[in-house]
Amino acid sequence: MTLDPALREAYESITTATITTILLKKGLRNVGLRGPKPLRSWGRLVGPAFTLRFVPAREDLATPASWSSPTSTRAAIEEMPEGVITVVDALGVQDAGIFGDILCARMRKRGVTALVTDGVLRDREGVEDSGLPVWCSGIAAPPSVAGLTFVGWQQPIACGGVAVFPDDLIVADKDGAVVVPKDLIEEVAALGIEQERQEAWIMKEVQNGAKLPGLYPMNEETRARYEAETKKGG
Incomplete structure (x- = not known):
């Protein structure tokens, strides 16, 4: 392979x-x-x-x-x-x-x-x-x-x-x-890239003083904010 x-x-x-x-x-x-x-x-x-x-x-x-x-x-x-x-x-x-x-x-x-x-x-x-x-x-x-x-x-x-x-x-x-x-290689790659991007955003929030509940893991409100900010490139 x-x-x-x-x-x-x-x-x-x-x-x-x-x-x-x-x-x-x-x-x-x-x-x-x-x-x-x-x-x-x-x-x-x-x-x-x-x-x-x-x-x-x-x-x-x-x-x-x-x-x-x-x-x-x-x-x-x-x-x-x-x-x-x-x-x-x-x-x-x-x-x-x-x-x-x-x-x-x-x-x-x-x-x-x-x-x-x-x-x-x-x-x-x-x-x-x-x-x-x-x-x-x-x-x-x-x-x-x-x-x-x-x-x-x-x-x-x-x-x-x-x-x-x-x-x-x-x-x-x-x-x-x-x-x-081997049958999961492509799927795990796609999921992994997204998870790394999410965790980088979460780390930035933590460094800015955010509390963990609702952030890690994300609740619906936090996820909506993450998606809005990353969509804008924020």
Whole structure:
């Protein structure tokens, strides 16, 4: 999936907090990935999900030799299209780094927008130097095969307790990472732009001394004033 540039631009202006509120109103409560936090401040990034999946380590499969297998993280990276956000189900394992500096550098070279995982990375200094934006749950020195077996890519996964399907939209910012189901991408974008505009107006009212009841959320009188002022460009 290639994300329309106009949709990408729209989502770059919509916070993950706003997205979760919109999806909550539509009945989707479980969209915020638990665990992934920005390794450093990257700004807000948006892209279709390219999924990778690990299972618990099994000694006959989780070996350094597996890194040369056709089913390996190395092979998966070579299938990643430009502009995706790679989302990795690492089962929340905290003591086996799923990627290090060389793999992250290759992902960056292929044009991957970001990496999001409920697991941990290794080679922190090199990962940061690679320039690949990363949301993860920590850092650990041991390699992935110390605790995990890689089993495939572009499958439905559970990352941070959230179901993520290939081509769902991932939005990641300072608050974490959220998933927008692919069938809702356009609708949530439109609703998100409007909610951000409303909240900017509400913030201006608060800074001018307005009280919250009737303002946030808006009652009918306040909404009518908001619509009149924004229609005039006020």
